[in-house]
Amino acid sequence: MKIALLQLPVPSHQTDYPSENIPLGPAYLAGYARTLPQSVAVELPPGDVLNEAGDAGLLDWLEGLRPHVVGFGCYVWNVERSIHLARRIKERHPETVVVFGGPEVNRDNDFLLGHPFFDYGVVGEGEQTFAELMQALSAPGADMTAIGGLLLRHEGRWIATAPRPLLASLDAIPSPYLEGTLGPSAAGTVILETVRGCPYRCAYCYYHKSYPRPRPFALERIRRELFWAAEQGVEEVYFLDPCFARRPNLEALIRAMEEARALFPLRFQAELNAEDCTDDRIGRLARAGLQQVEVGLQSINPRALAAVGRRFDRDRFVHSVRRMRREGMSVMVDIMVGLPHDTVEDVKRAVDFVAEKDLFDELSLYPLSVLPGTNLRRKARELGIRYLPEPPYYVLSTPHMSSDDIRHAFEYADRATGIDFFPVEVPQAALRPEAPSDPRRRAFPGTEHPGNTLTVHLETADDLSGPGGHALAEALERNPHTLLTLVVDENHLDWEKIHAWAARLLSGRSHVMDREYFSTLDPLRSVQLLVRFAAPGGSHVLLRIPLRPHPIEAEGESSGEFPDTSRQAWVGFPPDFPEEEEDAFLERIWQRCPPHIRRLRIGELN
Structure with missing residues (x-):
């Protein structure tokens, strides 16, 4: 039996969080499963695939492996993406068994249990439950309800088996570091x-x-x-x-x-x-x-x-x-x-x-x-x-x-x-000088096989209405959990066109990063716009303009007053930018801002 186990990273426009993702839980399951008398081959994706690939790239890796079982470690930050991948797996190969584990798997999680794209859920400590499930899958006709700590479907509804007793000794689980299954993170x-x-x-x-x-x-x-x-x-x-x-x-x-x-x-x-x-x-x-x-x-x-x-x-x-x-x-x-x-x-x-x-x-x-x-x-x-x-x-x-x-x-x-609890995430690719995209191209660089983050440099907003824009939208439809940063030069900012394109994209997107309603500064979003202003010394100043406010409306009597986050923008200066020149530069930025922007917040680029 061939098994693939994945624990998807925390989403971020920057690479720091994903690069630190270490799939310890799946590695525990892999080590424990390899002790079974049955012949099992357990694979974890290479670190660059797991932590950098987009949805389509992960599915391509699975397609090359063709596992009988795919398991996902589900946490609050990755459960929706795991559900999406499970759905695509079932569309391609309905016979593949999909197993979810991790703290999201619970009988009271109506959000998770409302999706029919996985076959079994492992509740609580998973090593023994997962191992017994693999043994049962290898034995046709096995009674799955006899496996403790399991969620499974019965007559169209989810049922829970008896609670799983804890392992008598944790040392029954091989160390994934000492066994060579895991190494240090990329960080x-x-x-x-x-x-x-x-x-x-x-x-x-x-x-x-x-x-x-x-x-x-x-x-x-x-x-x-x-x-x-x-x-x-x-x-x-x-x-x-x-x-x-x-x-x-x-x-x-x-x-x-x-x-x-x-x-x-x-x-x-x-x-x-x-x-x-x-x-x-x-x-x-x-x-x-x-x-x-x-x-x-x-x-x-x-x-x-x-x-x-x-x-x-x-x-x-x-x-x-x-x-x-x-x-x-x-x-x-x-x-x-x-x-x-x-x-x-x-x-x-x-x-x-x-x-x-x-x-x-x-x-x-x-x-x-x-x-x-x-x-x-x-x-x-x-x-x-x-x-x-x-x-x-x-x-x-x-x-x-x-x-x-x-x-x-x-x-x-x-x-x-004085702490910024909502720091703007600026991908390094947005800070690098890029050759402008040719609007006649069929696709922008990186959109053929987007990773979990993508930075697209526009020459003009018209790029989005051309073949490149259509290809970008199609790529994001195949990779709905890819985070997108659009970068445009100050002289080519056409707010109405960019906002209309982004609104169409966001109207069909459901992403965990788009639910931060409580920020009074610069809410994180899965799609963001950065405007680049050439600065002295060859550096750049960035302006982040919010693309879409959260639909949750403030309710009841407010204890304070704060600005509408859809009406304020963030300005990031390089660390070495002369302080005495900031005011004049901000006036230049104000002239480029869309008319709905009422406030600028100053930050620093790392």
Whole structure:
């Protein structure tokens, strides 16, 4: 039996996020499946195919492989693309078995279960379930309902089999790094799971429901993986453990980290709760190379924290975070917007708390996602929480926060901290000088086989109405999850023509990046327009003009005032642009702006 397993990357107009995609879950399944007595050949796509190819390119890779089974690791950022590929697979080869796994696979995920393009869903810990499913598929007439931890169709509806018991030992799963299945990412990073399970029960998180108690991998295995990373010259190791400071036998792991760093100066990154850390433990972790930590604060409102099962010790939190920073750790603090019982004033107080006490190097502010399988989703109606029915399931409103309030919370945080929570994604290809496209060409460069991102340089807006524009639209129809950046010179900006072409494209596109309704600055979109202005010294200034506002309208009484994001544009100056010349240059940009633009926001190009 031939099996292909894929975990699609986080979409981004830049290459950073996709290049760091490491399909650890599929690699675990592959290693475990290869231990079966049956003959199975498990393939993972090469890194460049997985993380750079467009939809058609991935389908071509599968066509060349012709697997009997295709499995997808489904997360909030890739489930829609996985569904699209599953649909195309079934259209080409209806006999191919398609299996979905990952945290999106849950009985309460009506969005996923409304699509008939996959045959089985693996719920929770997947190695044993997937292995038994492969064995059953090799035995005609096998009773699939006897396999625990499975979703399958029966008489036209989805049914769930009995829950899957957890593996007695995680060391039954071969290490994909030591076995040679995985290497470092293209960015020189590695993700490492040293423990499964979480002692906490946060209502917005599904992880603890799959893994209710911490179970560590054998220390010797982890030590070998760390030594392997050092030998590979890995730049950074990211520990996936949910509460790193509370993992069993942490002191022994710290010693292994120190031993690996004696071979190569690895940097480590982890997520932890500040209240779990003593001064001594923080010092030990810092000396062992833990340089970046992500600390979940979420809220400082006791009622909101109680509603989601979180605890918070203000004095302990402040002391531990300050100690981490004194030890040289870079601290990212997370605050969640839209928790039950939180008001916009509560979010403001949380922002003020971390800003006034200087508790972060980075501040991550993000809206609540009401994820499948979580206790919060189960209680959403009772709590009066409205949320998007499709990924990323963002909260729309609660009894205590309207959509306007959620947007105002982000606006306030931006002003209070000076942090750009919505940085514009500029692909490197937009910064490079390109030969102008010939409108008589049948296709723009790159559209014959587009990757997951595509930058198209227009000579004029008329290019879009010619053969090249038609070919581009057809290429994006074949690759609906490719992110598109249109680049046009300032002298050839025809807003009406470009906007009309983009509106036709976006009207038939459903993409996770087009659902960011809460940005008061520059929302991410799957299709964007950049206008290039020649600057002194051969560089360029870029103007990003929004192509389409989100259809969600602000509702209820607003706690603040903020501009319509469809009426403001972003200007990116090169780092070395003379500051004294900015005002004159902005006047030049204003003259080129479409009449509906009322505000310019200034940024810097990297």
